[in-house]
Amino acid sequence: MFMKRILFICLLAAVGSLSSLHAQDAARPLPAVTLQNLEMGKVSSADFQNDGKPIIVSFWATWCKPCIQELITIQDIYPDWQEETGVKLIAISIDDARNAAKVRPFVEGKAWEYEVYLDVNQDFKRALNVVNVPHTFVLDGKNNVVWEHNSYAPGDEEHLFEIVKAVANGQPLPLH
Amino acid sequence: MNLNPIVAVRGHETPCQALLRCFLPKVEVRSFAWLAIFLMGAGNAFAQADLGQIHGNFQADAQVYRVDSAIGAPDFPENLGSNSYLNLIYTRGDLEAGIRYEAYYPTLQGYTRQMGSGIPYRYARYRHKVVDVTAGTFYEQFGSGMVLRTYEEWGLGFDNSLDGVRLKSNPIAGVYVTGLIGRQRNAFSNKIEDLSPGIVRGADAEWEVNASFPRLDSIKTRVKLGASFVSRYQKDEDPIQILPENVGIYGARLNLLRGGFNLFAEVATKINDPSTVNNLIYKPGNAMLVQASYSQKGLGVSFEFKRIDNMDFRSDRAATFNNLTVNFLPAQTKQHTYRLPTLFPWATQAMGEWALQGEIAYKIKKDTKLGGPYGTTVALNISRINALDKTPTVDPFDGYTTPFMGKMDSVFFQDINLEITRKFSKSFKATLQFLHFNYDQSLFKQLTGFSASENVVADVQVLDMSWKVKGKHNLRWELQHCYTRQEFGSWAMALVEYTFAPKFFVAAFDEYNYGNAEESKRLHYFTGTAGVNLDNYRIQFGYGRQRAGVLCVGGVCRLVPASNGFTLSVSGSF
Numbered sequence: 001m002f003m004k005r006i007l008f009i010c011l012l013a014a015v016g017s018l019s020s021l022h023a024q025d026a027a028r029p030l031p032a033v034t035l036q037n038l039e040m041g042k043v044s045s046a047d048f049q050n051d052g053k054p055i056i057v058s059f060w061a062t063w064c065k066p067c068i069q070e071l072i073t074i075q076d077i078y079p080d081w082q083e084e085t086g087v088k089l090i091a092i093s094i095d096d097a098r099n100a101a102k103v104r105p106f107v108e109g110k111a112w113e114y115e116v117y118l119d120v121n122q123d124f125k126r127a128l129n130v131v132n133v134p135h136t137f138v139l140d141g142k143n144n145v146v147w148e149h150n151s152y153a154p155g156d157e158e159h160l161f162e163i164v165k166a167v168a169n170g171q172p173l174p175l176h
Numbered sequence: 177m178n179l180n181p182i183v184a185v186r187g188h189e190t191p192c193q194a195l196l197r198c199f200l201p202k203v204e205v206r207s208f209a210w211l212a213i214f215l216m217g218a219g220n221a222f223a224q225a226d227l228g229q230i231h232g233n234f235q236a237d238a239q240v241y242r243v244d245s246a247i248g249a250p251d252f253p254e255n256l257g258s259n260s261y262l263n264l265i266y267t268r269g270d271l272e273a274g275i276r277y278e279a280y281y282p283t284l285q286g287y288t289r290q291m292g293s294g295i296p297y298r299y300a301r302y303r304h305k306v307v308d309v310t311a312g313t314f315y316e317q318f319g320s321g322m323v324l325r326t327y328e329e330w331g332l333g334f335d336n337s338l339d340g341v342r343l344k345s346n347p348i349a350g351v352y353v354t355g356l357i358g359r360q361r362n363a364f365s366n367k368i369e370d371l372s373p374g375i376v377r378g379a380d381a382e383w384e385v386n387a388s389f390p391r392l393d394s395i396k397t398r399v400k401l402g403a404s405f406v407s408r409y410q411k412d413e414d415p416i417q418i419l420p421e422n423v424g425i426y427g428a429r430l431n432l433l434r435g436g437f438n439l440f441a442e443v444a445t446k447i448n449d450p451s452t453v454n455n456l457i458y459k460p461g462n463a464m465l466v467q468a469s470y471s472q473k474g475l476g477v478s479f480e481f482k483r484i485d486n487m488d489f490r491s492d493r494a495a496t497f498n499n500l501t502v503n504f505l506p507a508q509t510k511q512h513t514y515r516l517p518t519l520f521p522w523a524t525q526a527m528g529e530w531a532l533q534g535e536i537a538y539k540i541k542k543d544t545k546l547g548g549p550y551g552t553t554v555a556l557n558i559s560r561i562n563a564l565d566k567t568p569t570v571d572p573f574d575g576y577t578t579p580f581m582g583k584m585d586s587v588f589f590q591d592i593n594l595e596i597t598r599k600f601s602k603s604f605k606a607t608l609q610f611l612h613f614n615y616d617q618s619l620f621k622q623l624t625g626f627s628a629s630e631n632v633v634a635d636v637q638v639l640d641m642s643w644k645v646k647g648k649h650n651l652r653w654e655l656q657h658c659y660t661r662q663e664f665g666s667w668a669m670a671l672v673e674y675t676f677a678p679k680f681f682v683a684a685f686d687e688y689n690y691g692n693a694e695e696s697k698r699l700h701y702f703t704g705t706a707g708v709n710l711d712n713y714r715i716q717f718g719y720g721r722q723r724a725g726v727l728c729v730g731g732v733c734r735l736v737p738a739s740n741g742f743t744l745s746v747s748g749s750f
Contacts, residue, residue: 040400097325131234132714147711153678
């Protein structure tokens with residue numbers, strides 16, 4: 001019995017040391033998950049690219065008011081952001097089969113200019129450990145997650161842009 | 177290596193399993209040790225640069241219950257309920273593994289009662305070129321889900337994951353195949369051995385025609401075809417009737433796209449499947465879904481038609497409510513985000529209904545008289561769900577016959593709603609909604625206790641205004657009203673929310689059932705809530721009485737159960 005406990009503790013220690021061995025500050029590469037674009041084609045998140053410039057990945061749903069608020073607010077200033085940093089915003093809809101077919105008319109009806117993908121069974125949401133929507137990630141030029149934020153309050157987009165500018169210029173990320 | 181002198185190997189197990197069983201008698205601990213051994217093995221790659229990464233997320237919701245006889249809240253002897261989970265994912269190159277630990281001591285009110293903790297979800301996945309294999313617990317969807325969909329929704333307490341093996345492959349460009357076999361997780365059960373009695377196995381193939389032929393890849397018309405088959409095996413233990421042990425469901429789908437036009441159609445049939453839900457009839461089931469849309473910049477139009485007849489399909493023919501469903505038949509109604517419109521939710525009647533839904537969304541251009549300085553978006557949605565016209569058959573075991581179209585006048589549910597959103601200035605914007613509901617409440621009789629003498633007719637208005645006070649301070653308030661003479665009567669709701677971006681928010685809201693026929697039931701559902709949002713973490717606490725439903729407060733939308741008392745919710749990702 002005692003030996004069994006010792007062995008188990010050794011196993012836990014191995015897990016613990018393994019977690020601390022990997023560089024804690026290493027950026028997280030974007031997981032490769034199959035998504036659907038609005039033209040019904042399959043796209044892998046591993047193929048997201050923006051010529052080395054930053055990417056914003058924003059999870060949203062047609063029933064999530066704060067998500068829509070965030071994307072409407074950013075749409076108004078998106079051309080300015082693109083001009084200054086070359087950033088691209090990729091909006092991932094977690095709508096399931098109930099609303100997935102309405103995402104394209106919804107997005108066009110609001111005249112959004114983002115790249116929109118459907119995460120129909122929420123595989124991408126689970127792979128990125130998203131709990132609630134909205135959840136927004138900023139990726140550097142190599143598709144590593146360097147910043148994330150859960151929730152949206154009016155005014156958050158200003159800090160989001162500070163982060164994007166810092167990533168575009170290779171500077172350390174500003175704190176709030 | 178002969179382990180027999182050291183460990184008594186039982187007849188049905190391998191030496192490895194025997195060793196593990198001996199060292200770690202508890203199953204949950206064994207699962208964790210399995211992952212630990214795996215990680216330690218992976219750690220042998222210490223000499224190499226990439227050790228992999230561990231990421232995770234967690235959520236803990238706790239509630240202290242006050243006795244509340246006014247809303248008929250049941251007794252809660254423990255006084256405190258909590259639902260929590262911790263999810264970990266390990267990735268290294270082509271390898272991925274994960275576990276989720278869940279704990280209920282006991283579950284919050286409004287969920288299936290459970291007491292205990294364990295690891296109901298654990299898997300390992302390997303992906304390389306054309307191979308993608310998952311062993312353990314997984315979620316999967318075929319097409320629109322009418323044949324198979326396993327998913328989880330923490331806020332609803334729903335998780336019908338499959339425990340088994342799944343193989344996915346993309347052998348040639350444009351062709352995707354999936355095969356799976358397993359048993360389903362049962363409600364909120366924490367024990368791995370406590371799975372569904374039936375075995376589920378399925379296969380799905382999808383073909384993106386344009387991707388397979390280089391000449392077609394650049395043409396405007398895009399075609400996608402799909403087919404799926406799922407079968408459930410469950411032993412027949414009925415002493416009287418002969419029940420089919422293998423029940424299969426077949427599906428085919430088509431997706432056509434050209435420019436702004438999109439058409440999706442899926443049909444499915446199920447062979448005879450006598451079950452508790454359909455009262456043990458042998459009638460086959462069928463479902464049909466057609467979705468068409470047209471989109472261009474500033475305009476989106478969509479139309480849907482759905483018909484379902486006896487399509488309830490589970491991994492246990494005796495299961496009811498939300499337990500052990502294998503397929504997904506969503507309600508063809510608009511999913512509402514404001515509180516009072518969610519007073520009338522619709523759940524698909526798997527036993528039979530047909531539905532129509534149309535929606536048009538339009539953005540009135542900015543700098544026009546009607547559009548204002550920033551533009552105005554308008555959305556109109558109409559959904560109507562009708563009963564099928566059923567005629568019972570002479571032989572009761574055949575169930576009934578029904579023509580393709582039901583009667584237009586037997587309305588199950590109707591929802592007509594209009595939404596107008598406008599930004600008036602840099603600091604002020606508003607949304608206005610008008611909704612009209614009409615539904616047959618006898619379908620929910622067991623839940624509400626109301627008789628079917630008349631349909632519920634309700635008119636709801638919502639006004640949501642947001643004012644940027646200065647810099648990062650924002651004040652938002654909502655006024656909602658629901659007028660109805662049926663069910664519980666009219667409601668009024670007000671909400672005030674103050675946010676100091678990005679971190680702090682405080683809100684208070686009250687739903688008042690002022691129109692209730694019984695004066696003693698004219699209650700206020702008042703809640704005060706506040707919270708902190710750090711980039712990766714969120715803490716929210718509240719006090720008061722709250723109705724179940726979607727709640728969009730403090731910058732996120734969550735599904736919440738009914739509650740009275742102090743609530744605390746902590747969540748984060750790392």
